[in-house]
Amino acid sequence: MADLIERYIYHVGRYLPKKDRADIEQELRSLIQDQLEDRFDSAPTQEQIASILVALGAPHHMAASYHHQQIFVGPDLYPQMMMALQHVWLIAPTVVLFLSIFGALISSAQGEPRPGASIVIETLAALWQTTISFSAVVVLIFAVMQRVGTAGGDKAAFDPLTLAEVDDPHTVDRFEARVGIVIAACVTLVLLIFLGEGGLTLHFNGSDPGGVIPVPTPWLMLLIGAVIAMLVLHLGVLRRNRWNAALWLTETCLEVFGMICLYFVVYEPLLARLLADIPGLANVPAIDSAPEIVVVIGALITLIGRGSRLVGLWRERGSPLDPVSLTQN
Amino acid sequence: MSDTDEQIGKLRLELRRGIVVLAVLSQMDTARYGYSLIQQLAAQGLDIEEGTLYPLLRRLEGQGLLESEWEVGETRPRKYYRISPFGRDVLVALRAEWLETVEVMRAILQGGDHG
Numbered sequence: 001m002a003d004l005i006e007r008y009i010y011h012v013g014r015y016l017p018k019k020d021r022a023d024i025e026q027e028l029r030s031l032i033q034d035q036l037e038d039r040f041d042s043a044p045t046q047e048q049i050a051s052i053l054v055a056l057g058a059p060h061h062m063a064a065s066y067h068h069q070q071i072f073v074g075p076d077l078y079p080q081m082m083m084a085l086q087h088v089w090l091i092a093p094t095v096v097l098f099l100s101i102f103g104a105l106i107s108s109a110q111g112e113p114r115p116g117a118s119i120v121i122e123t124l125a126a127l128w129q130t131t132i133s134f135s136a137v138v139v140l141i142f143a144v145m146q147r148v149g150t151a152g153g154d155k156a157a158f159d160p161l162t163l164a165e166v167d168d169p170h171t172v173d174r175f176e177a178r179v180g181i182v183i184a185a186c187v188t189l190v191l192l193i194f195l196g197e198g199g200l201t202l203h204f205n206g207s208d209p210g211g212v213i214p215v216p217t218p219w220l221m222l223l224i225g226a227v228i229a230m231l232v233l234h235l236g237v238l239r240r241n242r243w244n245a246a247l248w249l250t251e252t253c254l255e256v257f258g259m260i261c262l263y264f265v266v267y268e269p270l271l272a273r274l275l276a277d278i279p280g281l282a283n284v285p286a287i288d289s290a291p292e293i294v295v296v297i298g299a300l301i302t303l304i305g306r307g308s309r310l311v312g313l314w315r316e317r318g319s320p321l322d323p324v325s326l327t328q329n
Numbered sequence: 330m331s332d333t334d335e336q337i338g339k340l341r342l343e344l345r346r347g348i349v350v351l352a353v354l355s356q357m358d359t360a361r362y363g364y365s366l367i368q369q370l371a372a373q374g375l376d377i378e379e380g381t382l383y384p385l386l387r388r389l390e391g392q393g394l395l396e397s398e399w400e401v402g403e404t405r406p407r408k409y410y411r412i413s414p415f416g417r418d419v420l421v422a423l424r425a426e427w428l429e430t431v432e433v434m435r436a437i438l439q440g441g442d443h444g
Contacts, residue, residue, distance in 0.1 A: 024387070026399075027363065027408050031379055034364035034407075057380050065384040 007163040015063030015079035053160035073142045081142040088134045096130045169312035170242045177238050184231035191224045215265045223261035245313040252306045259298045267291035354420045357412035
């Protein structure tokens, strides 16, 4: 009995703000058990529990009713919009920061060094502007989706018995997978431009590539191959709606391999340029090893972060497919 | 469901939205947990879905109209809500407003029947 209730509460919690999650989950648990006691015998069947959960609504509907301040987007899409915005707030500033550092190095390579204060001010302005712009685009997209009525789903379509297990390692987070595909597609395009120009550049214009930091072509091609392979893998996982040990291991290997490629394609060339422009940096302890340190730390974080799920998938390999876990994210 | 039924359903929801707040506040002199409040209101003829009531209780608490406390001494932990002093002031004003609205609407609707 508890399993189905806990699965429902877990899936509601995924869409709730962290600060309220535990409290709402506990309250929801109490509400469901009150209803069960009131309506059924001491040991209700799965179908009886399911009937209570159907009345509460699909997890994202239930969670959406706790979001009060929707302006452009209704409760159905609001949690998904917030998840998309959280990605934007993480990715956009990171990319801008990287491009700003890269831009400073490129201009230096072209013999037009800019003052440090100017770089800092421009970077902060770009961070602010980019984050706001992309956030506005996301809100606009969701507002349009709301308008054209893509926020679908009604209570009749929700079947609690198909809810995925809590922490089921096979579960595919479809939203994350879609975001991963979009990012991989964008990265592939940028890398192909680098390949065409023979190195890293900020001018995405074939007739005027501007300053180019040369990179080893074989490693760049391998990196492109790894990113495309991850894109294809995510498409396949989305299609089958289920991870298995082999797919998870493949993705982990691709991520680690991608980091090794990044070492040759980005970290090493950028460090070489930095040291050429600012010779004083050579005195910084361990600066020569910085690229290696970045790669090793990144690989360790990836392996540790993905390891426990890999173990879970490995233990369950060969078990018959459980239709209950093929679900609804 | 016909278009008429669907339209009536939507309008009824809009009508009920404010009424539910008033109904809930009016029952909270005694500390209650969510499901007991649902039953209490249902016994008086007002059915509220669980998915509506629980978020509403949290919203009213966030607005300072209700106070809450977890009670752990029972068979399971339950969150009890009670009206706050501020909520009581708001309830007095809302109740007067509601009664006046009912009178006005009765006059309007009866006038409409004859007109």
